[in-house]
Amino acid sequence: MADAAALALGKTPDGTGFMRAGSGAPVLLIHGVGMGAAIWQPQIALMQDRFDLIAIDMLGHGGSPLPPQDAGLPDFADQAIRLLDHLGLDRVAVVGHSMGALVAQEIALRAPSRVSSVVCLNAVFRRPPELAQAVRERAAALGGHGDPQAIAATIARWFGDPIPPDLADAAATAQTALEGVDAEGYARTYRLFASADTAHVDRLAELAAPALFMTGSEDRNSTPAMSAAMARLAPSGQCLVLSGEKHMMTIASPRKVTQHITAFLDRTADVAASADAAFDAIEFRRALGSFLTGVTIVTTVDEAGDPRGFTANSFTSVSLEPPLVLVCIAKKALGHQAFSTSRGFAINILSEDQKAASGIFASKAADKFASVIWQPGQTGNPVIEGSVAVFDCDMEQLVDAGDHSILIGRVHDFTHNGAQPLGYCRGAYVTPGLSQEALAAAPPGTEVGAILESEGRVLFLEAADGSHQLPAGHGLGAANDARSLRGKLAAKAIDADLGFLYAVWDDATDASRTHVYYRGTVSAPLSGDGQIRLVDIDRMADLKIADPAVRSMLARYARERTEDQFGVYVGNEVEGEVRPLARAAPSAAIHSGHG
Template sequence: MADAGTIRSNAPDGTGFIRAGSGAPVLLIHGVGMSAAIWQPQIAAMQDRFDVVAIDMLGHGVSPLPPENAQLSDFADQAIRLLDHLGLDRVAVVGHSMGALVAQELALRAPARVSALVCLNTVFRRPPDLAQAVRQRAAALGGPSDPSAIAATIARWFGNPIPPALSDAAATARAALDSVDAEGYARTYRLFANSDTAHADRLADLAVPALFMTGSDDRNSTPAMSAAMARLAPAGRCVVLSGEKHMMTIASPQKVTQRITAFLDQVATVPASVEASPVFDAPAFDAMEFRRALGSFLTGVTIVTTIDEAGDARGFTANSFTSVSLEPPLVLVCIAKKALGHQAFSTSRGFAINILSEAQKAASGTFASKAPDKFASVAWQPGQTGNPLIDGSVAVFDCGMEQLVDAGDHSILIGRVHDFSHNGAQPLGYCRGAYVTPGLSQEALAAAAPPGTEVGAILENEGRVLFFETAEGSYQLPAGHGLGAANEPRSLRGKLATRAIDAELGFLYAVWDDAKDAARTHVYYRGTVDAPVSGDGQIRFVEIERIAELKIADPAVRSMLARYARERAEDTFGVYVGNEVEGEVRPLAKPARSAPIHSGPIHSGQR
């Protein structure tokens, strides 16, 4: 059992530190205005498995002041002196905010002393307006603690008003700011305000596995910053925690600490010879849910996004998307080598694929064009890996780069899916130079169909259609009272479930009213089906070209199937709307009104 005793002590140079536990050593470095004590939640959670050391940075806690014009090297040297005092040759280093900059400096300055690096809420290449605001705040510091300045800092970190769930965390941060030495804070903050580019040209030399983690709502240490740093570091990885802000270490300590320890555990299992490779976790996937998410893609319009090394969002429209593997979960997309965004995507550590809905035609056109600021036209959020996820998409797949494949005038980006989501919106398709709008969604039908609606399906398997043969020798398509669910035996889904038929419904294919009963509506979908293994003697698979030979009692269904066989041969489909006597076939393809999309991979590759 690990020694859970906690020691508060000072090194010979006056550096204050907390030490607890035993095991693999981990050094914790806090941010500006805090102290070693701010890591208490992490110390408590990690001390049973790790030898945890939390340092008071220069000018904080009980440590001496930094030089008046301090450099990051002053803080890194302080950490090295502490490691020497404690007899620790090599440690994993976890830094938050300013502490993460110190951690990077330490790893670059003394790579033999660092086994792994975790950078939390780290600044990198601030945008000009943000850089100016931070430097103005730094210039105003120097005197006694200013209650109004502290209040403004707490508001930036936690919100104004502070949500009740964050009140304790805010109080902890406020207490630290109230007690910090004013001069130490001012000198350190001035350094912090001017160090966001300190490692921009040096991250490529970072030899250790590195995790860059921030919160999706951190406006100062943004997901784009973490994604850009992870991309530059040879063994870098970005993780974005949804809903978290700058002080997530104390606002959500359990969530943050679990991510830290999981990363350190992974690093510990990687042989030294492969430490230069990125370390990724492999989340458990519900294979059926993953398959359903992939099934959201019709004929396919996507926007593929990433963050380039400058921290800018990049994206292009593509229909060259496909699933590759369920285990491991892999997908791919193609981009032309001549596309302006090819360099950004081909050197990226990850990308996101956003499958568009029918309502996102304008976005498709924008990202297929040469618009100067494409992301200004869409709402988006950073995913777990920092890649932009576009609001309103039918499905999104947040990926790490698994492999880049050279393929003629294109590059194939193969991504390992680290996170995905999908909803019931209607997908936007693209076929033969036009958008595809299949119309009535299954969810809308299930919620709003009249009670008498018959819902059926033409289910295909390798060029054959599934039928049920009756005792009289006639053939029927699967159909039921409403779309329903698997536990509703009279519904379409219920009848399929009863016979152990694994079907996937796709396009709406026909809608007609009953000529004899105007209140009765018939709705049929196209779909696919796996060959059943139930041994049901009524199930028949009939080749499409032989359907005309079958005895089918319902003349409307017989007419629909004749159209299906013809359209299947021509590979062009429409939706029939009318009654069983007369109506019209409405083509799925409608002229695209936005920028033209090429019939091959759609791409622009511009920001």
Template sequence: MADTAASAWGRDTAPDGTGFIRAGSGAPVLLIHGVGMSASIWQPQIEMMKDSHDLIAIDMLGHGASPLPPENAELRDFADQAIRLLDHLGLDSVSVVGHSMGALIAQEIALRAPSRVSSVVCLNAVFRRPPAQAQAVRERAAALGRHRDRSAIAATIARWFGEPIPADLAGAAATARAALESVDAQGYARTYRLFARADAEHGDRLAGLSQPALFMTGSEDRNSTPAMSAAMARLAPNGQCLVLSGEKHMMTIASPEKVTQHINTFLENPTHAASAGIDPAFDVTEFRRALGSFLTGVTIVTTIGAEGEPRGFTANSFTSVSLEPPLVLVCIAKKALGHSAFSTSRGFAINILSESQKTESGIFASKAVDKFAAVAWQPGQTGNPLIDGSVAVFDCGMEQLVDAGDHSILIGRVRDFSHNGAQPLGYCRGAYVTPGLSQEALAAAPPETEVGAILENEGRVLFFETADGFHELPAGRGLGTPGDARSLKGRLAARAIDAQLGFLFAVWDDAADPSRTHVYYRGTVDGPYSDDRRVRLVDIEHIAGLKIADPAVRSMLDRYARERAEDQFGVYVGNEVEGEVRPLAKPAPAAALHSGHR
């Protein structure tokens, strides 16, 4: 064993000249830095982990206090150095955490000496670089000499932290620059030449990486990309991939708290999936809202209970599964009152509701005692209740019951079905949607109706700027066609703007001319690709400062900003002086409708 004094926060040297830092107590963890750094770069992790782990940070060959690697070094030279250090310290097995080049060494150790490694964390690891990137790295390696080039160091810092360096990363950038300026130039060059060609070293060997392995990188790392980490995690039998949003290559020192938290979580339970429970702040309410962004149809699922009584619940968790054989599925919450009846049934029917069946949907989403007394229905081929007036019905036998978290998945084999041409009832963001109604209304509108749109792109709204500095929303006479220059679609097409119209947002009449109607939709736009500089995307929070001539449009935009912030949109009906905002419909019981709780 090494002298126990080395376990204090300080440096030591192994018999072969390897420099290292050892600190803390607990489960042993070997830390391996990247090219141009040293063991000291792990100081943030050592400070945060030393109370629960025995941390050994090694100076790789050619770095810190360690001797130079061979002229034509291989990964095994660096792996052997680390294994000699473990032998010196009397450590039979460790977890290995490596960054960049250190991640390649960590993999090499785990593959060469699997009994010595209990788990692996590969931070910002490279893997099978694309040709252009591989060529750029090889060219940088070939240009290295016996003296460090300050311009090359500056270029490296710019790749890692950005140019100019953000103020909040100035300290981390200074730490990295100091390490690059102090590293032995010859040691750096020999190691970097290996790093430039070792990215595919483990391509055919990762299938033999039996230890739990976490491949973690930053979403903004252009050198060690998320795709690389995902590919390695896929090849390793027990691999997991984790991408940290907004982080770059030097995330270990740029965001040490975040990175170290994820390292600790993995080391505490390395067999647990990285995506499960790794974020303690997972917001279930926001998750439900995100799921609610998916526009779905609305169904009533029915069956016959054990006493011969009809049972049913409202759900939008319905999808087709297979054509041959004909399979569909629907989900029901385990805490739903009808869960027992449905999970033990021989079959069920799925009734897809029409726009005129919002009342029926509400009844079956409620706790009403006798839901079927309020609807007309007939028994289907298998005896399951089929609700009159549905757009389509699928009468199913139970094919499979699948346990899925707090829900059960009912997979049904369709025995019989029917459908008609009625408009289906939609559901999105806690409210019913009737798309057919708005389409029909617009088609029947007078030709002089002004049709416009609030088109959004990533928090920005599309405007046309006039010659006198005012801003207008895209609008025209009628919806029209791309060839009709006066229509909305024609005005957009003239500027090569690719827009998608969504829900109706406002309808009002001119107070001065009641025969003239304005209809505005919400929608999205991919971006103004026109050379016309008068086409602008304006951040929503900056709209209030724009010059807008029409006070009715100004009022509509103020409402849009408010309702977007609340994620609850309605439809304004009236004139530019007075009117009311009507919700898309009376919000349905969101939990019941989304998940099938009743």
């Protein structure tokens, strides 16, 4: 194993070039088209004190030989496996970027016993037709060695035009790599990359290894929708979207990206290390983590009068009469003493905008409350501004439960609003916005609409013939797209917040057309537009609505709204099924609760 302070350069008998550094669990790093092993130097510098890092030069790159003229992903995967054999490594974690992410998947599918986990950065998957055509045209137009125009266009696509000053160094690094790559090796690899986005469509369900699919919110070529789709298909898949990042986030924001890589590798290593245990506690926690929950910050005041708090998703209601709720805190948590001896506590259910607060209260930060706006509730417990709901409780009972304590509170006061809650599942945050972001990649013919509610009434648009329609458009779109849902709402000055997905169905007469409807809220007062109507939920059945599928959906909405128990309809306009959304139940805490 290489010394942690040294970077070793090597070649295998078949001519594959590679770099190696560090010590610890082995990790194979696979770059994207036009780059090389050296592009991983930021990750090597940050990870080499804990991992044995092997960065490969893909076929056609660096010192490695050319790929075949009609190369496929198996050619690149076999090259990597031969490198592992040469180094005597039986099992590794594989981290791949862009084209390298496709190779990483291919390795894990071809040789599952050799791969402990997979991290796919900025991976492509089922490109939309326009994007696929653009990539094919770029592949066909590749010029000679160091084509300045092609390189300039690539750098602009990756970093922006003009390049922001804070990305100048990263852009220069990428440009140097592109200028140095073998022209024929680049062309052969890029032609494969242009068509390989569908290579694993039918195989991802066989991916046995834990897999993290991470991309940037601003990556237009390896979109969040693609990573979300791959994570859904992979049995142990997770999706992570980094806000503000583009395609070359590995060198543009290496510290941020590497922190997420190492955190994932640590989690999967913990699972592997305990695999032989009679009862696998880590795997048990993972199984519990499959339950989608909300995220809360639990607060109290200690004996000295100082506010204390921790992040948890182990929250549920217990009783309506009397009003009781519970939350769990780990006995090893720093705040356990304060909470177990307090007279009460407040449970602040977080909104989508409070991810940062969740992370801070899950950490050992010295002054967590400096990061939020708060005030004492009626019982004196800290109430955090911006929360979706707050339950201010007196302590009813403290229950000993293994390595946790259960705090049962009697609700003294509560508040709630229409903001969208923050979710948590399988070690990652989940928000309704993710599904809306993924919808941006849907076919243009998709009809996207919304059931928008305000104080027990639903918003409709009334036509000249007296019929009523829900607001809907071609795609989710943007405010300046007149045909889209957002464009139509903007045109009528309707201030709406889209929430949860409510129904998806295929058109029975046009198989290419899909209907997608969300639940949401609308703010009053509304504009004076004569078409806008707010109709009481129990009066919707009296409206003239032409589309029978929409009528059926609204009848279901009225029933579920009365019961406050919603589901998601999936099918077509003739038949399908309603998949209920589970109610909250006890689950493992996001963190141990560093109060």
